[in-house]
Amino acid sequence: MKGNEAFAEAAIRAGADGYFGYPITPQSEVMEYLMAEKPHERTGMIVLQAESEIAAINMVYGGAACGKRVLTSSSSPGVSLKQEGISYIAGAELPCVILNVARGGPGLGTIQPAQSDYFQSTKGGGHGDYKMLVLAPSSVQEMADFAGLGFELAFKYRNPVLILSDGAIGQMMEKVELDEQRPRFTDEEIKNNTPWATTGKTKDRERNIITSLDLDSYKQELHNLDLQAKYREMEKNETRYEAISCDDAEYLIVAYGTSARLSQKAVDLLRAEGIKVGLLRPITLFPFPTAVIAKLADQVKGILTVEMSAGQMIEDVRLAVGCRVKVEHFGRMGGIIPSPTEIVDAMHKKIIGG
Amino acid sequence: MTEEIIIAGFGGQGVLSMGKILAYSGVMENKEVSWMPSYGPEMRGGTANVIVIISDERISSPIVNSFDTAIILNQQSMDKFEKTVKPGGILIYDPNGITRHPGRKDINIYTIEAADEASKVGLSKVFNMVVLGGYLKLKPIVQPEYIRKGLEKSLPKRHHGMIPENEKAIDKGKEIIKAVQLLN
Known part of the structure; x- marks a missing residue:
C-alpha cells in the first residue's frame, strides 16, 4: 500500500x-x-x-x-x-x-x-x-x-x-x-469518555461550552498556564525516538521522516568505511527528544542534522547540545531528495574532516 | 540479498505497474520491498520512473542513487540513468526509439525488443510484462508462482482474465532477451 x-x-x-x-x-x-x-x-x-x-x-x-x-x-x-x-x-x-x-x-x-x-x-x-x-x-x-x-x-x-x-x-x-x-x-461512550463534549445539555449538569475566547485577561492567563502545564506533561510522557547504532557511535546523524531513511543507508555506508556513526531519529518532533540528544553530545565528536530544508530542526538539536560539540546541517530544498552518498560526503566534509 | 532496481520510460508504457507487480510478487514471497515512484512534474511531462528494492533484510532507504539493475525504455531515461548502474551491474534496454546506445564498459548490457515483439503478436498491452520476463530471466529474484500471485494482487479482479496473457508475455521476454556486452 x-x-x-x-x-x-x-x-x-x-x-x-x-x-x-x-x-x-x-x-x-x-x-x-x-x-x-x-x-x-x-x-x-x-x-x-x-x-x-x-x-x-x-x-x-x-x-x-x-x-x-x-x-x-x-x-x-x-x-x-x-x-x-x-x-x-x-x-x-x-x-x-x-x-x-x-x-x-x-x-x-x-x-x-x-x-x-x-x-x-x-x-x-x-x-x-x-x-x-x-x-x-x-x-x-x-x-x-x-x-x-x-x-x-x-x-x-x-x-x-x-x-x-x-x-x-x-x-x-x-x-x-x-x-x-x-x-x-x-x-453513550462519548458521553462517558468525553464529559466536556457538546452532546446536548442534560438536567444534571451545567452547559458544556467550547470556545477559545475569554475576554477576562486573568482567566485567559490561567487558561494559558493550564495549556503550558499540559505541554510540559507531554514533554514528560510522550517523547519518542529511535536510536540506531548509537551505542558505540563517535559521530551522530539526527534526522526524521524520509531523511532518517536516507541517513540510515548513509550510516551503513559510513560504517562500511570503518567510521562509527549512529542515527538518532526523533519520532515526536514536539515533544523533541532533547534529553537523549544532550546525552549523546557527551559521547560523540560531532553531529550532522539531515533535513530536506534549509535547516530547521537543527535549531532544536543545537539547543539540546549547547556548544559542547559541533552541529552542522546538510539538506536539499525545493523538492530534491538528497542521496545517501551526498549525506556521506557531507559527513566527511562538515563533521569528520571539518 | 538486496536488489535495487530502477525502471524508467514513457508514461503509459506500464513502468509503474511493472514495478508494482514485481514489488507485490516480492511481498507474496515474504521479502521486504519498497516501491518509490516519480510522481512529480517529470511524470506529467511524459516520463515515468520507479525505484523498486527487494531484500531479505529491512530496507533502510527506499531512495538510492545507484542501482544493481536499470531497465530503460526511452532515450531520456537512458541519458539520465545509464550512469547510475553500479559497476558490474546490469542495464536492460529496449532499442526501439533509442538513438544513443549505452557506452559504459564496466556493466553488463542486454537488449530486449519488447515493443517490437509485443506489437507483432498483438500484445501491446503486456509490453511491460515482456520486459519484466527478460529481467526475471537474468535475475530470478522472485519465483514464478509468486509472480502469478503478484499479478493477482495488483490487477483488479475484473482483469484477472488477462493473467494468462501476462504470463505468456513474461515467458516471451525470457526468450528474447539478448546479451550485448558481458563482463567475464
Missing part, C-alpha cells in the same frame, strides 16, 4: 467518525482511498470533500467539539490555510488528527517532497502560545500506526495531533500490517 492509502485505511480501522478534506498533491490519495472505500457502509464513518481547506478544518473543529474522532489531511500550502482553525482547536482544547504530506515551498512551491514545514509544525504555525503533538512517520507502517496513536494521544491530552509526513512517504509503497477494526464510540 501507498503511505497515503495506509493512513486512510488505518484511520477507518481506528474507529474514526469523520474525515473532512480538500484535495492537493501529494496527499490526494487519502481522500481518494476513503471515497472509494465507502467507510460509511463499513463503520458509519463520514467522508466529506469540503469547499476549501478552511472549511475542512472548521468542520473538524465542530466534529471534535461533539467528542467525535475526526481528522483532516492536506499538503503544505493547504496546511497553511488551516492554521487559523488549528489555533482555535488548540485554544479550545479539542482532540483531532491532522496529516501534512509535506511538499516544497514557500508559496505553492513544488509538489515534490520536503521537510520545510518543521517550524510551522513544532513552533505553532498559527497565532498564540500553543503546541501540537507532532508525530513524524518514516515508513508506510508508521503512516498506518500513527493514525490510531494520533487519536489516542489527541484524546488523552485534548489536543490536536499533527502527523508530519512528506511526499515520499505518502507516495511510496511498502509492506504494512494493519490493526483490526475497532468499533466507533457509541453516543
Whole structure:
C-alpha cells in the first residue's frame, strides 16, 4: 500500500467518525482511498470533500467539539490555510488528527517532497502560545500506526495531533500490517469518555461550552498556564525516538521522516568505511527528544542534522547540545531528495574532516 | 540479498505497474520491498520512473542513487540513468526509439525488443510484462508462482482474465532477451 492509502485505511480501522478534506498533491490519495472505500457502509464513518481547506478544518473543529474522532489531511500550502482553525482547536482544547504530506515551498512551491514545514509544525504555525503533538512517520507502517496513536494521544491530552509526513512517504509503497477494526464510540461512550463534549445539555449538569475566547485577561492567563502545564506533561510522557547504532557511535546523524531513511543507508555506508556513526531519529518532533540528544553530545565528536530544508530542526538539536560539540546541517530544498552518498560526503566534509 | 532496481520510460508504457507487480510478487514471497515512484512534474511531462528494492533484510532507504539493475525504455531515461548502474551491474534496454546506445564498459548490457515483439503478436498491452520476463530471466529474484500471485494482487479482479496473457508475455521476454556486452 501507498503511505497515503495506509493512513486512510488505518484511520477507518481506528474507529474514526469523520474525515473532512480538500484535495492537493501529494496527499490526494487519502481522500481518494476513503471515497472509494465507502467507510460509511463499513463503520458509519463520514467522508466529506469540503469547499476549501478552511472549511475542512472548521468542520473538524465542530466534529471534535461533539467528542467525535475526526481528522483532516492536506499538503503544505493547504496546511497553511488551516492554521487559523488549528489555533482555535488548540485554544479550545479539542482532540483531532491532522496529516501534512509535506511538499516544497514557500508559496505553492513544488509538489515534490520536503521537510520545510518543521517550524510551522513544532513552533505553532498559527497565532498564540500553543503546541501540537507532532508525530513524524518514516515508513508506510508508521503512516498506518500513527493514525490510531494520533487519536489516542489527541484524546488523552485534548489536543490536536499533527502527523508530519512528506511526499515520499505518502507516495511510496511498502509492506504494512494493519490493526483490526475497532468499533466507533457509541453516543453513550462519548458521553462517558468525553464529559466536556457538546452532546446536548442534560438536567444534571451545567452547559458544556467550547470556545477559545475569554475576554477576562486573568482567566485567559490561567487558561494559558493550564495549556503550558499540559505541554510540559507531554514533554514528560510522550517523547519518542529511535536510536540506531548509537551505542558505540563517535559521530551522530539526527534526522526524521524520509531523511532518517536516507541517513540510515548513509550510516551503513559510513560504517562500511570503518567510521562509527549512529542515527538518532526523533519520532515526536514536539515533544523533541532533547534529553537523549544532550546525552549523546557527551559521547560523540560531532553531529550532522539531515533535513530536506534549509535547516530547521537543527535549531532544536543545537539547543539540546549547547556548544559542547559541533552541529552542522546538510539538506536539499525545493523538492530534491538528497542521496545517501551526498549525506556521506557531507559527513566527511562538515563533521569528520571539518 | 538486496536488489535495487530502477525502471524508467514513457508514461503509459506500464513502468509503474511493472514495478508494482514485481514489488507485490516480492511481498507474496515474504521479502521486504519498497516501491518509490516519480510522481512529480517529470511524470506529467511524459516520463515515468520507479525505484523498486527487494531484500531479505529491512530496507533502510527506499531512495538510492545507484542501482544493481536499470531497465530503460526511452532515450531520456537512458541519458539520465545509464550512469547510475553500479559497476558490474546490469542495464536492460529496449532499442526501439533509442538513438544513443549505452557506452559504459564496466556493466553488463542486454537488449530486449519488447515493443517490437509485443506489437507483432498483438500484445501491446503486456509490453511491460515482456520486459519484466527478460529481467526475471537474468535475475530470478522472485519465483514464478509468486509472480502469478503478484499479478493477482495488483490487477483488479475484473482483469484477472488477462493473467494468462501476462504470463505468456513474461515467458516471451525470457526468450528474447539478448546479451550485448558481458563482463567475464
